[in-house]
Amino acid sequence: MGRIMKFLKTLFIAFVTTTAAISLQAADLNVATIDPQAALLSTNFAKKEIEELENSDEWKEVIEELQAKANEAREIQEKTQKDGPTMSDEEKQDAAQKFQSLQQDINFLREKTNQFRNQTFQLISQDQAEKFQVIVTELIRAKGITLLINSSTQQQILLHADQSFDITQEVIDAMNEKED
Numbered sequence: 001m002g003r004i005m006k007f008l009k010t011l012f013i014a015f016v017t018t019t020a021a022i023s024l025q026a027a028d029l030n031v032a033t034i035d036p037q038a039a040l041l042s043t044n045f046a047k048k049e050i051e052e053l054e055n056s057d058e059w060k061e062v063i064e065e066l067q068a069k070a071n072e073a074r075e076i077q078e079k080t081q082k083d084g085p086t087m088s089d090e091e092k093q094d095a096a097q098k099f100q101s102l103q104q105d106i107n108f109l110r111e112k113t114n115q116f117r118n119q120t121f122q123l124i125s126q127d128q129a130e131k132f133q134v135i136v137t138e139l140i141r142a143k144g145i146t147l148l149i150n151s152s153t154q155q156q157i158l159l160h161a162d163q164s165f166d167i168t169q170e171v172i173d174a175m176n177e178k179e180d
Contacts, residue, residue, distance in 0.1 A: 030144050032167045033151035039171040040132060044179060046124045053120045062116070066109040073102040128175065135174045139167055 040046060053059055076099045084092065140148060151166060 029146050031147045031149065031165055032140075032143065032145045033149045033165050034136065034171060035152045035166075035168045036132070036150065037152050039168045039175070040125055040128055041121065042168075042172045043124075043128065043175045045128060045175070049120055049124050053116060059113070059116055062109055062112050066106060066113065069102050069105045069109065073099055073106065076102070131175055131178055132171065135171050135178070136167075139170060139174070143167070 080095050
């Protein structure tokens with residue numbers, strides 16, 4: 001029993017010492033969070049580029065074709081569910097093949113829209129990277145930030161942060177002010 005108490009006492013002292021050291025370090029810590037992707041894609045420049053993409057003939061063609069294929073697939077699915085019991089095996093097989101072909105087309109068209117978006121996002125990132133870095137660096141200096149954490153939902157690095165630490169909107173506003 002005496003050894004357990006001694007161990008617990010030693011463990012408690014180590015815990016208190018560690019906690020005190022962390023508290024002293026945290027006193028000098030100024031934490032902020034940012035979602036870089038949200039900051040870059042929410043600027044006026046990015047919104048204009050995305051709007052141009054969505055208004056392009058190529059984008060509209062792909063979206064219209066995608067919607068038409070999705071509607072056709074939905075109609076086949078509904079018809080098969082409704083008329084399935086009375087359909088011949090050949091009709092069921094034809095419907096299944098047509099549905100599968102439409103699904104492949106839909107997947108291809110979705111991939112194409114993703115490629116368009118990714119190209120646009122890459123263009124935005126490349127065009128705005130230098131300005132973004134300058135603004136973030138200025139905010140780090142102005143606010144005395146000692147730790148900047150990526151709060152992007154895609155990165156999943158941050159488990160919790162008070163929104164008051166988030167400088168994403170400040171970066172967006174500053175980038176919009178410095179529009180070329």
